[in-house]
Amino acid sequence: MNNKNPIEHLLIAGRGFTPLLTALFLQKKWGSLAPRMTLLQCGENPDPPVISCVSSIKQFHKELGIAEKDFVRKTEASFHLGTLYQFSDDRPEFFMCEAPYGVNLRAIRFNHWYTRYLNAGQRAQLDDFCMNAQLAKRGHFAPTSPKPESVYSQICYGYKLLSERYSNYLLAQLKPGFDMLSDEIQEIQTDLNGIHTVHFSNGKSISADLYIDCSRERLLNSALTGTCSEPSKEDWRIEVTPEYGLGPPHNLLTLGNDKLIFTTQLHGKTYHQEVTCNPNQLPKWQLDPQPWQKNCVTIGPATSNRPALLIDPLHLVASSLFRLYTSWPTTMDFETPAAIYNESFSDEWSRIADSDSLHAWAACNRNDKDLTDAAKHRMRVFINDGRIPPYENETMTEDQWATLFFALGIKPKVADPLSEGSDDHWLVAQLDKLKETLQAAAQQAPTMEIFYQNEVIR
Amino acid sequence: MPEPLAHRILIVGGGTAGWMCAAALSRRFAAANLHITLVESEQIGTVGVGEATIPHLRYFNERLGFREPDFLQATNATYKLGIEFINWGQVGEAYIHPFGVFGKDFRDVDFHHLWTRHRQEHPEDSLFDYSISVLAAANGKFAYPSGKKNDLLSEYSYAFHIDASRYATFLRRHAESWGVKRVEGKITQVHQHTDTGDITKLTLDNGTALEAEFFIDCSGFQSLLLSKTLNTDFIDWSHWLPCDRAIAVPTSSDGPPPPYTKSIAHSAGWQWRIPLQHRTGNGHVYSSNYMSDDEALAILRKDLPGEELAEPRQLKFTAGRRRHTWVKNCLAVGLSSGFLEPLESTSIYLIQAAIMKWMEFFPRTGDNQVRRDEFNQQMNMEYERIKDFLILHYHATRRADSPFWNYCRTMDVPESLRISMDMFRKVGYLKPYKHGLFMVPSWVAVLIGQGIIPNSWHPAVNEWDADALRINMEKLKQQMKAAASQLPDHLTALQRHCTTTNSNVEPWPKAAMSLYSVFS
Numbered sequence: 001m002n003n004k005n006p007i008e009h010l011l012i013a014g015r016g017f018t019p020l021l022t023a024l025f026l027q028k029k030w031g032s033l034a035p036r037m038t039l040l041q042c043g044e045n046p047d048p049p050v051i052s053c054v055s056s057i058k059q060f061h062k063e064l065g066i067a068e069k070d071f072v073r074k075t076e077a078s079f080h081l082g083t084l085y086q087f088s089d090d091r092p093e094f095f096m097c098e099a100p101y102g103v104n105l106r107a108i109r110f111n112h113w114y115t116r117y118l119n120a121g122q123r124a125q126l127d128d129f130c131m132n133a134q135l136a137k138r139g140h141f142a143p144t145s146p147k148p149e150s151v152y153s154q155i156c157y158g159y160k161l162l163s164e165r166y167s168n169y170l171l172a173q174l175k176p177g178f179d180m181l182s183d184e185i186q187e188i189q190t191d192l193n194g195i196h197t198v199h200f201s202n203g204k205s206i207s208a209d210l211y212i213d214c215s216r217e218r219l220l221n222s223a224l225t226g227t228c229s230e231p232s233k234e235d236w237r238i239e240v241t242p243e244y245g246l247g248p249p250h251n252l253l254t255l256g257n258d259k260l261i262f263t264t265q266l267h268g269k270t271y272h273q274e275v276t277c278n279p280n281q282l283p284k285w286q287l288d289p290q291p292w293q294k295n296c297v298t299i300g301p302a303t304s305n306r307p308a309l310l311i312d313p314l315h316l317v318a319s320s321l322f323r324l325y326t327s328w329p330t331t332m333d334f335e336t337p338a339a340i341y342n343e344s345f346s347d348e349w350s351r352i353a354d355s356d357s358l359h360a361w362a363a364c365n366r367n368d369k370d371l372t373d374a375a376k377h378r379m380r381v382f383i384n385d386g387r388i389p390p391y392e393n394e395t396m397t398e399d400q401w402a403t404l405f406f407a408l409g410i411k412p413k414v415a416d417p418l419s420e421g422s423d424d425h426w427l428v429a430q431l432d433k434l435k436e437t438l439q440a441a442a443q444q445a446p447t448m449e450i451f452y453q454n455e456v457i458r
Numbered sequence: 459m460p461e462p463l464a465h466r467i468l469i470v471g472g473g474t475a476g477w478m479c480a481a482a483l484s485r486r487f488a489a490a491n492l493h494i495t496l497v498e499s500e501q502i503g504t505v506g507v508g509e510a511t512i513p514h515l516r517y518f519n520e521r522l523g524f525r526e527p528d529f530l531q532a533t534n535a536t537y538k539l540g541i542e543f544i545n546w547g548q549v550g551e552a553y554i555h556p557f558g559v560f561g562k563d564f565r566d567v568d569f570h571h572l573w574t575r576h577r578q579e580h581p582e583d584s585l586f587d588y589s590i591s592v593l594a595a596a597n598g599k600f601a602y603p604s605g606k607k608n609d610l611l612s613e614y615s616y617a618f619h620i621d622a623s624r625y626a627t628f629l630r631r632h633a634e635s636w637g638v639k640r641v642e643g644k645i646t647q648v649h650q651h652t653d654t655g656d657i658t659k660l661t662l663d664n665g666t667a668l669e670a671e672f673f674i675d676c677s678g679f680q681s682l683l684l685s686k687t688l689n690t691d692f693i694d695w696s697h698w699l700p701c702d703r704a705i706a707v708p709t710s711s712d713g714p715p716p717p718y719t720k721s722i723a724h725s726a727g728w729q730w731r732i733p734l735q736h737r738t739g740n741g742h743v744y745s746s747n748y749m750s751d752d753e754a755l756a757i758l759r760k761d762l763p764g765e766e767l768a769e770p771r772q773l774k775f776t777a778g779r780r781r782h783t784w785v786k787n788c789l790a791v792g793l794s795s796g797f798l799e800p801l802e803s804t805s806i807y808l809i810q811a812a813i814m815k816w817m818e819f820f821p822r823t824g825d826n827q828v829r830r831d832e833f834n835q836q837m838n839m840e841y842e843r844i845k846d847f848l849i850l851h852y853h854a855t856r857r858a859d860s861p862f863w864n865y866c867r868t869m870d871v872p873e874s875l876r877i878s879m880d881m882f883r884k885v886g887y888l889k890p891y892k893h894g895l896f897m898v899p900s901w902v903a904v905l906i907g908q909g910i911i912p913n914s915w916h917p918a919v920n921e922w923d924a925d926a927l928r929i930n931m932e933k934l935k936q937q938m939k940a941a942a943s944q945l946p947d948h949l950t951a952l953q954r955h956c957t958t959t960n961s962n963v964e965p966w967p968k969a970a971m972s973l974y975s976v977f978s
Binding site for chain 2: 004005006007029030031032033107119322325326327328329330331336337339340343344380381384385387389390392393394413414415416417418420421422
């Protein structure tokens with residue numbers, strides 16, 4: 001009878017928050033069955049200076065036993081409601097976020113009613129119907145209300161925080177019982193099962209049952225695949241801007257001139273990350289389509305060199321960790337767990353690549369041939385009917401895809417046929433009323449600075 | 459301005475598919491003022507598919523505004539909590555595939571891992587004792603699922619056994635009151651546009667010509683428009699689903715109706731038993747390669763619950779689907795678009811799925827290519843995923859008592875199914891699909907019910923020592939047993955819910971597009 005965890009010893013390699021999150025997650029998830037863990041601090045620190053994360057982090061933190069107030073106070077994290085998209089041409093700016101845009105009416109999604117609203121000659125932007133957008137545009141903030149009847153229940157927020165503070169916080173959360181090493185890998189001995197032993201420059205060596213590579217250079221994985229990734233060059237520009245104080249509750253993304261420029265402000269500094277997109281070859285930010293090889297799994301920076309501000313790196317790490325837990329080996333035969341993990345990972349990354357290609361497409365020449373096939377498919381169906389085709393392992397919901405299309409100026413030709421026949425006056429009145437309600441509620445909410453002072457610092 | 463919707467719709471064929479289309483279109487597009495005509499002939503019988511349904515039908519009825527008591531009464535319906543499969547894994551074995559989940563998940567690990575480990579030391583323990591739906595069904599109990607999340611009595615859904623011809627009549631009454639025009643007649647000629655190949659009009663035996671912008675083929679197996687006129691080819695799955703005949707006969711009932719369907723495997727197929735309020739539907743589905751028609755009828759007659767109420771009727775079919783469901787200006791719904799045997803009561807669901815999806819991609823007067831392609835792709839996915847699940851029933855068997863079962867047990871299966879079965883066998887893993895009909899609980903029911911037990915389990919369940927696990931499993935089992943035993947008898951519940959005169963009728967739960975829950 002199997003009465004323990006088949007993985008008794010785990011080696012987690014890399015620097016920054018990814019190995020710490022990995023260790024903390026596995027400690028919490030496995031409880032008394034947690035394997036012995038060795039954290040090997042090696043390679044360069046791959047963390048961006050600042051992280052901006054989506055709301056899924058709150059659920060993840062709950063899994064880790066992290067209380068929101070404690071986390072926000074100790075990391076001095078600020079709140080993040082979404083990203084304001086600006087275009088280098090004359091397209092209107094758009095506030096992109098995870099929160100709902102409008103409400104479904106008569107069991108028909110709001111984006112169809114909005115299409116009809118536009119077709120009726122109205123001009124309001126889709127983000128006029130979003131609580132997050134209304135708050136962010138005013139620099140206001142309110143937490144999500146647990147009461148479903150409240151307009152504040154639609155609020156969906158994540159955090160902005162400094163990576164270094166986050167790493168320190170995570171380190172403090174880890175329970176004793178793990179080993180921490182900081183050494184250079186000199187040699188990795190492999191056999192048919194994968195990595196056998198990792199030898200260090202100080203003459204010591206470690207053999208583990210499973211290896212998790214969180215290093216940007218893929219220091220462990222390269223011993224199995226022979227491909228060492230060249231650390232991607234992240235183009236960060238940091239300005240000291242004390243006049244902005246805490247910073248607004250959102251980020252900025254500028255799309256155009258073959259560039260994506262991300263900007264976030266936090267605690268008196270402004271961080272810019274610029275990514276150049278070659279219009280003839282859109283970026284592929286995934287490094288490894290098969291991240292689990294034999295007894296070694298790559299997570300986070302070892303898997304992707306995605307710009308940190310494009311999609312929350314924490315979300316991707318959390319998603320990989322849940323996947324690792326779900327496909328955890330039941331014996332020392334890793335073939336089936338690796339197949340499960342890699343298939344699910346590959347599905348998820350295909351969906352992320354669809355979203356990436358759309359952003360790069362919008363920043364470059366808007367030539368459809370540069371889009372992934374699935375992005376093209378989605379766009380074609382959306383333009384034609386306002387629908388989002390179903391894909392497995394989506395990271396974005398149907399509504400979020402529709403919003404992204406609207407954000408990039410892509411609009412459907414027609415609305416849901418079931419919405420046709422209803423009266424334009426009725427529709428315009430309903431939507432105008434909704435817009436006014438959201439605007440009034442956003443106006444009543446405190447500014448982010450005041451909220452922070454009252455609810456976090458005090 | 460957007461292109462206008464196709465306005466004049468002609469539905470070919472009555473029966474369940476035809477009248478479900480007519481009712482849904484006339485109700486849901488009431489504001490669009492469509493002209494909907496349905497042509498059918500009283501001389502042509504309907505197949506009357508799908509007397510057993512799945513919970514999604516409740517959603518369809520709800521969208522059309524039907525009160526559940528009215529529907530129950532009109533269709534002589536009984537409740538259905540699942541399907542009992544007898545003799546499938548091995549002769550003498552039985553299990554119920556429930557419309558509900560098993561046990562309680564542990565630390566994000568599916569319950570069957572917990573059970574697999576527990577079973578190592580308690581091989582007599584049955585997974586099916588950890589399902590409220592199974593316990594209720596097996597004891598002839600029924601109640602609406604409670605509206606409280608995390609309550610043991612909320613973790614299931616329900617469907618119905620219905621008289622399909624009465625359902626068609628019920629739908630017809632509503633559809634006609636919502637403006638659908640019914641035309642009596644047999645179609646003698648289908649006219650097509652010489653350039654585009656689109657269908658332009660139909661001529662009836664009385665000389666009437668019926669024109670429309672869009673045609674819905676509900677003509678059953680003959681697939682008059684999609685196949686015979688538009689020559690859409692058929693993808694044959696009979697090498698995986700070898701049954702190609704069915705004999706159906708209604709009988710009187712032998713007692714109170716159980717709240718589940720019975721599927722009893724025989725030597726070259728299986729027999730259904732579907733309890734209605736006024737009779738029992740019976741049928742024998744078999745493979746003509748392995749059994750003669752006479753033998754099939756004799757087997758059916760040997761095991762009937764009551765007196766035969768009509769002459770036995772034979773159906774011939776081939777399992778498979780048309781390559782596309784929507785071709786040019788014609789949509790096929792129901793048997794005209796494909797046939798998957800009624801093993802998991804998917805016939806009416808596939809009708810419903812086609813109608814609901816098609817209403818999302820409703821044709822317009824201009825170019826419909828993109829929406830047609832998308833619709834076809836989504837419908838094909840529905841068929842493909844159901845196909846794998848049905849093949850599983852035949853392939854996951856240890857039966858070696860007849861050439862038919864030897865063939866099914868040893869046949870090559872689709873790669874997707876082979877991988878699913880391998881992964882489950884090795885580590886108890888099932889891919890958690892988001893789209894499709896049958897999800898993890900259904901796969902677990904059939905795999906374990908037919909004797910495929912994982913060789914290992916997720917190590918998270920090792921947190922409990924064997925004694926603690928045994929105590930917790932026993933406690934859960936007792937809680938479920940106690941909860942199920944408190945439910946009223948099926949017949950009592952049915953009589954109470956069926957009344958339409960009582961203004962204090964018990965409110966029925968909202969419907970959801972899920973097999974396992976009434977929560978969306």
